[in-house]
Amino acid sequence: MASEAPVGTIAPEPALRPRGAHAAAVDVVRHARVYGRTVSEDRELVVRDRALREKRYRVGQGGIHRAVYVPGPESGPKASAARWGVVNLEDASGRVILQVAPADWLPEAGLVGLADLSPRQCLTRTGLPALLADLRIPLAEGPVSSQAADSGRYDRVALRELPAWHAWVRGVGMLGWFLLFLVVPMTGHGNRWTVLASAAALLLVPGGDLAARFGLWKRRRRSAPRDVETVIRPSPQPGAGATRRFLGTAAVRVLPSDVSLTSTAGEERRLPRSQAHGATRLTRIVDPSTGATLGVEFRDDTDAARAHLPWHWWFAGPEGAENWSRLVTALGVPVVEESLRGLSADQWRDTHTMSTDARLMAPLTGKEARRRTNWSVRVVGGGEAIVVPVLALMPLLGLGSDQSPARWAGVLAALTIVAELAPVLGHQLASRFTLDRPAGQELR
Template sequence: MLAFQEQDGQTILEVPLADWLPEANVVGTLDLRPEKCLDRTGLKELLTALAIPLEENSQPRVGDSARTDAGNRAHRAVHKELPRWYHWVRGFGIFGWFVALVVAFAADVDWFLPVAAGALFLVPAADTVVRFGVRLSNWRSDGAQFADAVVITPDPAVEAEATRRFLRTASVRVLPGDVVVTDTIGQERWIARRGAHGISRLVRLTAPGTRQPLGVEFRDGNGEVRALLPWSYWFAGPQGQDRWTEMVAALSVPEADEELRRAGPQPSATEPWWTGHILAADARMMSPLRAKEARQETSWHRSVVGGNELLLVPLFSLVLLAGVFGDDGAARLAGLLSALTIATELAPVAVGSLISRVYRDKPGGHG
């Protein structure tokens, strides 16, 4: 955490380094010293430009120091990925389902049954609205954001067996001020092109002895590796050399070849060459994933709301589902709403899994 403080020690702004580090998911702030995190995010340059002294403190801050004179908490420079209403609606749905169900059975009030079922429906409905909104927002913004970008897509070797997901999703987009690296599941990393933390050099790693290309490192002005592309999946195909040349020209930075040097033990014959590299996780995500891994990495429940919901919401809905077959109007409506809840919760998972198995995560040829 980087805390901006006034002269009296009161914190007025907090910057979580993990939220500002582009490669946090593939390196992790725990693997980097605080100074390295500041360098990679560009925050150190900002502090220098503003002439703000920097102190490192390993002791946890006292809670009151993060409050202003007015008693409000300090501002946090973070991006909220989910809207606030989403959490309120989901919480109200679970709470409303429980309360209405208790009233329906304890007080024998039949019409509280559809109220309970309708409240629970809010949980998967909120998921659906947010997911649709994200897709719509991305579709609208991508055209404007990347209108002037030079787009480099993978061109894998014939024997690489790259999946359609990888070929359609992974890319390197070069903008005037940023490089946007998108991995095989669609996660974006925005890395600057200017400043000491910006991309200033491309290094093609080669195998010792054979000099065969293994991968490409994007290095910043401090010599730190910011991204790692496996050569066999990106530039080893029929058009690979042309795409390499295009990327070098678009970035307008020096390029060089270096032999791969390992600080640790050699990987086994079954392990990829990038094993032990500081960005080994990045190389994995910039390569095709096995179908099961890809489905896990792109699962809404695994990455956003938690995998238990996929089991618990249908299970809670089963309590009232039997009412569909009864004669009571309230129970029947509750049963229909419960069936709709189960369908809304499970249908996207089933459809996504089917598409993955028969198309998206099957070999798709070349880029």
């Protein structure tokens, strides 16, 4: 039913693009796609992962026959992405072959007001209906059929931001420490060697993080776009207080088939340029009472805002007019001017659908910038930067022992503490002394 094959980097349109990702996993945004391919009369649905590996699903006889959109539960939390439902791709008998969650393929997921975006709107914005129509796969909406419910195992289009081995290494490390440092001694079988082994196991936790971060850094460098047509950097109004992080990280890149938007925190997402569900027009939002431009929105063919740039931070500075002209020329889409109706500028800033996007595409407070770029909080989750060093304190005392196993356990514990705390301290110091201070006012 499905086959795998290597692939190049160009995905034919229409194609689904992933939800935005944090800086450590931008290669997912740059490479992962779902698209169709037709050779002669043979049609295939293609799923491409971050490593540019393809998995192909036959469409038609003996393969995908129809698609059924199953909206999420009405009783669930209104702000949960689960309410956007799933699309089951089924064969002629109704057995599910592949399942796609629209929330994973909406570039601005997490930025739009989830409570305001209906499941049908989410589905349309992903471009999945257009892709299915291009492959001549009929799309219906309804509950899960009895055949689909009995399908057993089937493929899911999953977006993994971290390698699978990362969770295994961390899990083995914590389990090993728990068994060797607590359980085994409680049974009366603990000795100096179990303490050494437990210290070695605990080192796997920060060690796995460091290895994953290095691997993701290499992926990010390899996946950096080399065919950029135009790069637009912020040009804020002089004296506005733009930070070094904002000026050095935030960007809009116009690529041959995509518009790539990078936030102040390094989060990246991409919108298609040539599709109805992509960036097909630019809209300048104007305050009619003052005539001032408040922001620029990238909108699709349904006039839905897909991204937002605050004018004050992007085009009000010395290079703003030139940057705006370059952006308009590079995109080559219509430019529309729209005045606010019934709202003051402040009310609009607080209530419009892309207000979260506007905030993230502007300078962040130091606290929020640190939170959104913190590996432990943003990627791994939890408070391990405190827990792991505390667990390492007991074997650390072995540094003063005259027994070799205890001393080595102390050395491993010291390495664990350094490996856990050094990235945290470096991240905090860089933020507080340079990155998140107003440009030109860094401490020297």
